[in-house]
Amino acid sequence: MTDSARLVIATRRSELALWQANHVAALLRELHDGLEVELLPLVTQGDRVLDRPLAQIGGKGLFLKELETALLDGRADLAVHSMKDVPVVETEGLPVDTVLQRANPFDGLLGRTADRLAGLASGARVGTSSLRRQCQLRALRPDLEIADLRGNINTRIGRLDAGDYDAIVLACAGLERLGLQQRVTEVLAAPDWLPAPTQGTIGVQRRADDGSAARLLAPLQHPETAAVTRVERTIARRLEGSCQVPLAVFARFEGDHLAVDALVGSPDGRRVLRCTASGAPSDADRVASEVAGDLLDQGAREIISALSESAAH
Ligand SMILES: NCc1[nH]cc(CCC(=O)O)c1CC(=O)O
Numbered sequence: 001m002t003d004s005a006r007l008v009i010a011t012r013r014s015e016l017a018l019w020q021a022n023h024v025a026a027l028l029r030e031l032h033d034g035l036e037v038e039l040l041p042l043v044t045q046g047d048r049v050l051d052r053p054l055a056q057i058g059g060k061g062l063f064l065k066e067l068e069t070a071l072l073d074g075r076a077d078l079a080v081h082s083m084k085d086v087p088v089v090e091t092e093g094l095p096v097d098t099v100l101q102r103a104n105p106f107d108g109l110l111g112r113t114a115d116r117l118a119g120l121a122s123g124a125r126v127g128t129s130s131l132r133r134q135c136q137l138r139a140l141r142p143d144l145e146i147a148d149l150r151g152n153i154n155t156r157i158g159r160l161d162a163g164d165y166d167a168i169v170l171a172c173a174g175l176e177r178l179g180l181q182q183r184v185t186e187v188l189a190a191p192d193w194l195p196a197p198t199q200g201t202i203g204v205q206r207r208a209d210d211g212s213a214a215r216l217l218a219p220l221q222h223p224e225t226a227a228v229t230r231v232e233r234t235i236a237r238r239l240e241g242s243c244q245v246p247l248a249v250f251a252r253f254e255g256d257h258l259a260v261d262a263l264v265g266s267p268d269g270r271r272v273l274r275c276t277a278s279g280a281p282s283d284a285d286r287v288a289s290e291v292a293g294d295l296l297d298q299g300a301r302e303i304i305s306a307l308s309e310s311a312a313h
Contacts, residue, residue, distance in 0.1 A: 010076035083198035108184030115185035124166035135246035138269025173200035194248030238292035
């Protein structure tokens with residue numbers, strides 16, 4: 001078909017984003033004989049502003065806007081994202097409804113002065129700007145110093161190697177994609193440490209009315225990943241609303257049932273609410289709503305409103 005002989009994929013320019021877009025491009029070329037796939041690398045507002053916390057400058061949407069504009073303009077047919085950077089309220093008409101099989105969902109500690117979190121000296125400096133990682137670090141090790149650290153993966157590792165931090169925390173999936181998994185000195189795995197909702201999952205966005213793109217993407221869809229993505233994003237939607245909250249969620253299939261661990265906490269780690277639930281895959285929506293409801297009943301609302309007040313100042 002002539003209308004589907006060429007696809008343009010909008011992507012951010014970071015090394016990780018380009019790897020992910022190239023990965024999707026290669027899969028599409030492999031699946032569809034003769035299909036031409038090109039990348040359109042773009043700089044987003046989120047990449048430009050590195051000196052202020054994400055929550056203050058407008059949140060995760062800043063990484064998407066330029067890519068979405070390219071989709072709406074017709075300059076691109078698809079946009080490839082890390083699902084965890086896609087806001088839970090999706091842009092009307094631009095569904096991110098194709099997900100690849102999830103890679104390693106967990107965070108990893110990259111230790112310089114000790115390999116393990118438990119081995120870091122009191123007062124050691126750990127770099128992360130994520131409220132979720134700060135909350136879990138402080139809950140486990142209130143004696144550490146947490147310092148801001150933004151920028152792409154190589155920038156963050158560069159600052160660790162320069163001696164600015166004793167350790168940093170990054171997603172294993174991103175490191176694996178860049179061939180840097182050997183830098184992880186401790187995998188921070190569930191249930192002791194929980195990842196961000198959908199961490200490790202690549203999502204593909206398209207125009208809702210683009211049937212040709214939908215048809216080309218269909219064979220990329222990984223149904224189990226789609227099911228846990230839906231559960232994790234449903235929980236995040238109920239809890240996050242519009243502001244950035246220290247929320248961690250990990251849903252997965254265990255045998256024939258769906259299991260979920262979730263956590264909401266204060267960034268200082270003093271309050272940590274946890275919930276575990278499971279159910280039949282056909283009950284996924286009920287399990288998600290049970291988890292969100294339980295965290296709200298335990299007091300998640302108080303934590304969230306305290307955060308939105310401090311963000312407003
Ligand atoms: N927020 C940046 C971001 N978005 C996705 C990943 C990793 C890859 C993934 O989760 O799929 C990362 C880097 C990190 O958190 O270490």
